Amino acid sequence: MSTVTTKKAKSSGKGKMYNRGAWKYAIPAFIPLLLLSVVPLSQAIWTAFTDNVAGFHVKVKFIGLENFHRLLGDKLFWASFKIGIIWAVSVTLLALVLGFGLALLLNQKLRFLGLMRVLSLVPWAMPPVIVAIMWNLLLRPTSGPIQGILEFLHIPGAKTDWLGDFNTAFPTVILIGAWVAMPIITVSILAAIQGIPMDMIEAATIDGANAWQRFRFITVPAVRAITTALVALNIIWNFSSFGLVFVLTAGGPGGKTFVPALFAYNEAFKYGNFGYAASMGVVMALAILLMLGVYLKASKREDTQR
């Protein structure tokens, strides 16, 4: 086993392999993944090329790209697709801004810090299904407490049905999405900020850097890598999920919050068009991969330019 001959490229992490038997360790994880991830996922992708519909004893046949061809002309789907992209990007950016702000606050010496730390984790600790139900109840017209408070404070537009109104439904759902996404972002960015060596900040201060400059040239570069990863993950998670939207608005009002994951879900489980729904899934997966590719490439380029 110890046939080590070269010492090159050890810092890069790739290159010479000192543990030649390591591939065997992937097997236990590989088998369940193969049976319950690779196989079902491949089947789902295959379904996209068939005319599979719900029902017993229906013969499934391969129809090539017909589903995709039909999808191309499906205006409703593309409207939903656009909503999905706006949803994923807005939730991610809003949560990033709010989470970054909170992380900066948590890094100060302030009162109530302990309370803030615990509260910053609440949305994460709460089961998502409860989060959705809770916000639904909070925002209910007439009986919900939020309307009551806004009315009490005489804020104009207090009587708005936040989740039912054409103009407010989508922004409201995005805000709740950001509420859910905030904790992971806050905690990760806070950890990155606290990982900055103290001497670096002291040195910068002695050199006359003001608070803004320290933020711009020390804090921002320190959180860059984790921010890139957080943005990528949140876009993936939000674009392909619909649980929150499903409970809050079920896609309404008037399709204003009809995200594509919900669209595909309805197509499959409401109308039984499994094949057609699967083709939507494939298109969505490709779209995400494309978006991520562009985004990661751009942030890598920015990294090397620095």
Next chain:
Amino acid sequence: MSTPASVIAPAEKRKRKYYLIPTYFAVICYVIFLGFPFLWMFTTSLKSPLELLQLHQTLLPKGLYWQNYQDIIEKRGLINSAKNSLVIATATTVITTIFAVPAGYAIARLKKVFSGAATGWILISQVFPVSLVIIPLFMAVRRVGLLDTIWGLILVYLVASLPFALWMLKGYVASIPMDLEEAGAMDGASSFQILRRIVFPLLLPGIVATALFTFLNSWNEFFFALVLIQSPEHETLPLTLARFMGSEGQVLLGPLAAGAFLATIPSLLVFGIMQRKLASGLLAGAVKG
């Protein structure tokens, strides 16, 4: 570690109090935004059904109606669901960790081709909408006769958690210097000994973080449980809680709030204690991945 990074220079100290007003304003906004829903849920859990029917609700309950907690624990099987959730989440976490640690190591240390293929698959399995994989997955679970069983759900959660766990652990392994393994190999350690004696101890913080992630995701998961579990005695906590919100949601608001509050507390405690580890876990996965 806990000293804030933004140390204030003496010259700036006098200016500092002017910053405090907007800072504390922001603090209050965050506290309300994050805390109000939670507080409301807690006070609602202490209101009697009669009080909850009134048109004008007060934030503070008129009396402490602990009946909701008693009701949810005794009559609605919350204890049983919590037990199921605990068993399922623990088993998922243990099995995922046992499988993912060696595999994460292998992926991080393998040739670029294999490691790239594995990472690619991890990504694809994350981007494909779950709602569409559920049909073939449902069939697969039924075929092995594990439908509506706790073990069936554990198996599905294992597969659902593995990709992300592998991704995180891969990042951790990459941050361990190869020199150590090289030294081990030169001293004649076997492949397994390198993993067990050198990599494993250094990987421990990452393993803890990964395990917590896995535990929490399984503890909270709803969609798979909804599709795969049918009988009430196998229900998980989120399923039981979601049932209160049926057509008669308003009537069951008290018990629902009580259950939601109880379901949130354990994870909040674990999180409060472990948050630094969790954060460093995600960090490692992201930066070195």
